[in-house]
Amino acid sequence: MPIENLTTEEYRRLVKIMADMHAWQSIQQRQANMEMAGLERFKRRVDFNTPADVFSGLFVSDLRQFGSLEGEPALARLVRHLVTLLGEGDDRTFLESLLGNYVQPPDAPTAVLRSGTNTILFLSANPQHDLALDKEMRLVERAIQRASRRDKFNLEKQTDLHLKDVQEHLLRFQPHIVHFAGHGDNAGSLAVQGEGGAIVSVPITALRETFAILHDNIRLVVLNACWSQPLAAALAEVVDCVVGMSAEITDEAACDFSEAFYYALASGRSVHEAFALGVNALDLQRLRASAVPHLTSKAGVNPDQIYFA
Numbered sequence: 001m002p003i004e005n006l007t008t009e010e011y012r013r014l015v016k017i018m019a020d021m022h023a024w025q026s027i028q029q030r031q032a033n034m035e036m037a038g039l040e041r042f043k044r045r046v047d048f049n050t051p052a053d054v055f056s057g058l059f060v061s062d063l064r065q066f067g068s069l070e071g072e073p074a075l076a077r078l079v080r081h082l083v084t085l086l087g088e089g090d091d092r093t094f095l096e097s098l099l100g101n102y103v104q105p106p107d108a109p110t111a112v113l114r115s116g117t118n119t120i121l122f123l124s125a126n127p128q129h130d131l132a133l134d135k136e137m138r139l140v141e142r143a144i145q146r147a148s149r150r151d152k153f154n155l156e157k158q159t160d161l162h163l164k165d166v167q168e169h170l171l172r173f174q175p176h177i178v179h180f181a182g183h184g185d186n187a188g189s190l191a192v193q194g195e196g197g198a199i200v201s202v203p204i205t206a207l208r209e210t211f212a213i214l215h216d217n218i219r220l221v222v223l224n225a226c227w228s229q230p231l232a233a234a235l236a237e238v239v240d241c242v243v244g245m246s247a248e249i250t251d252e253a254a255c256d257f258s259e260a261f262y263y264a265l266a267s268g269r270s271v272h273e274a275f276a277l278g279v280n281a282l283d284l285q286r287l288r289a290s291a292v293p294h295l296t297s298k299a300g301v302n303p304d305q306i307y308f309a
Contacts, residue, residue, distance in 0.1 A: 039074065117151075220242070260277050
């Protein structure tokens with residue numbers, strides 16, 4: 001049955017699949033998933049403070065009633081996003097059958113695949129000496145080495161990042177992906193070492209300007225630091241895709257997310273799929289951090305269409 005004309009049975013099954021997903025349980029998760037599905041405009045139309053089954057039923061009903069959105073049923077956007085959150089199985093097959101001709105968005109752009117080798121610049125700063133950044137770096141390196149398309153990636157590692165090093169490293173390595181591991185503060189800034197060993201916060205506006213000037217090759221930035229979402233939003237104005245953290249994140253969760261994210265990326269998955277698998281890794285480990293990572297993209301950029309291998 002076409003998605004525009006769901007039967008009662010299909011509607012109930014769709015709602016149940018969504019309600020049963022761990023990724024739709026908290027308010028933060030619901031808001032993040034709506035953004036990733038391209039349905040952020042509906043945030044003002046739904047009540048987030050309801051149980052998962054009620055929220056799912058009301059949201060699906062609202063999308064059905066809304067009708068067409070930019071050349072396709074609004075509900076198709078939700079169902080396409082739900083498909084990315086599921087592994088192989090009956091539920092995924094059912095959702096794909098609902099999509100019919102809407103498996104791809106209308107006039108979907110051709111996937112962007114970078115040719116050649118991708119340089120990942122792994123920057124870490126641990127001025128308080130209290131984070132397991134070496135472990136995270138090793139996990140990222142091993143994840144890439146295990147992946148089927150590892151030959152497409154070159155990992156450059158720079159530890160003990162100082163404020164004055166940022167421009168130099170970007171100019172020297174000319175990376176395609178920049179990963180920062182370390183501390184963030186409540187204002188969204190990154191904490192690094194300054195002159196005389198003092199801990200300083202990197203000004204968000206200044207770092208945005210740095211990337212605006214030196215963004216030639218950079219397509220993706222990952223800010224694996226607490227409270228880094230404000231910086232991610234600023235960088236997404238000049239960089240295609242940016243991952244940030246909306247709250248505190250533990251060492252364990254940060255490591256698990258990074259390992260799953262880069263393994264997926266180096267296995268030929270899109271940025272959006274790699275992000276979704278990174279979040280799913282936190283759910284599988286029962287870590288209460290799956291609502292913390294956020295993927296933000298520049299206007300006009302679809303993370304589902306960005307590939308590095």
